[in-house]
Amino acid sequence: MNNLINFPHRTLRIDTTGLPLEWIDFKEAAKLYSVGDVVYTLGDNLYSIRGGINAKSGLRSQININSIVATRGRSKHFQQKLSDFTPPLNNQTLFKRDDHLCLYCGSQYSKRELTRDHVTPISRGGQDMWQNVVSACKRCNNIKGGKTPEEASMALLAIPFAPSYAEYILLQGRNILADQMSFLLSHIPKSSPIIERMHSKEASPLISKN
Numbered sequence: 001m002n003n004l005i006n007f008p009h010r011t012l013r014i015d016t017t018g019l020p021l022e023w024i025d026f027k028e029a030a031k032l033y034s035v036g037d038v039v040y041t042l043g044d045n046l047y048s049i050r051g052g053i054n055a056k057s058g059l060r061s062q063i064n065i066n067s068i069v070a071t072r073g074r075s076k077h078f079q080q081k082l083s084d085f086t087p088p089l090n091n092q093t094l095f096k097r098d099d100h101l102c103l104y105c106g107s108q109y110s111k112r113e114l115t116r117d118h119v120t121p122i123s124r125g126g127q128d129m130w131q132n133v134v135s136a137c138k139r140c141n142n143i144k145g146g147k148t149p150e151e152a153s154m155a156l157l158a159i160p161f162a163p164s165y166a167e168y169i170l171l172q173g174r175n176i177l178a179d180q181m182s183f184l185l186s187h188i189p190k191s192s193p194i195i196e197r198m199h200s201k202e203a204s205p206l207i208s209k210n
């Protein structure tokens with residue numbers, strides 16, 4: 001059975017205070033339900049999974065998995081840590097942050113055509129961190145070379161930034177459902193560049209049509 005075809009959507013796991021935590025697949029979600037860790041659910045029913053037959057009743061159990069589940073098991077300490085959270089830097093999330101645009105020429109590219117550009121080059125003391133990296137097409141990256149944007153006369157189209165935890169979860173999502181999206185958006189300021197970019201389009205490719 002191909003899980004991606006039969007179960008294309010993931011469940012958004014949140015804590016009991018409503019803080020988004022992570023995306024989990026239907027198996028992980030079913031386990032949380034079966035061990036009684038789901039405190040409450042939000043959103044629509046995603047999948048109904050058939051479980052084992054109850055020895056007493058003879059009935060087959062069924063688990064209805066929602067698009068958003070709140071689970072116990074995260075401490076206040078964890079929430080405090082989240083406010084200082086810096087997501088791991090990788091190209092896939094970086095390109096999503098920049099909406100697959102080259103931040104120099106402004107054209108949109110596939111991830112294979114994009115590179116990670118260090119705004120202040122490493123050779124000039126720039127760091128490999130969110131605030132100093134942007135998506136750039138190979139051509140622009142070549143032209144810029146070991147120069148700063150000022151030296152290369154190449155203006156940046158947006159200021160690079162480190163995504164917050166909720167923005168990071170949004171960027172990690174694929175086939176995000178409308179109820180999950182509206183939940184995540186309630187945790188992200190409207191001034192977020194990611195949100196502004198989403199609103200500037202008619203339909204976001206992040207949101208699934210189902």
Ligand SMILES: [Zn+2]
Binds near residue numbers: 102103104107140141
């Ligand atoms: Zn470019």
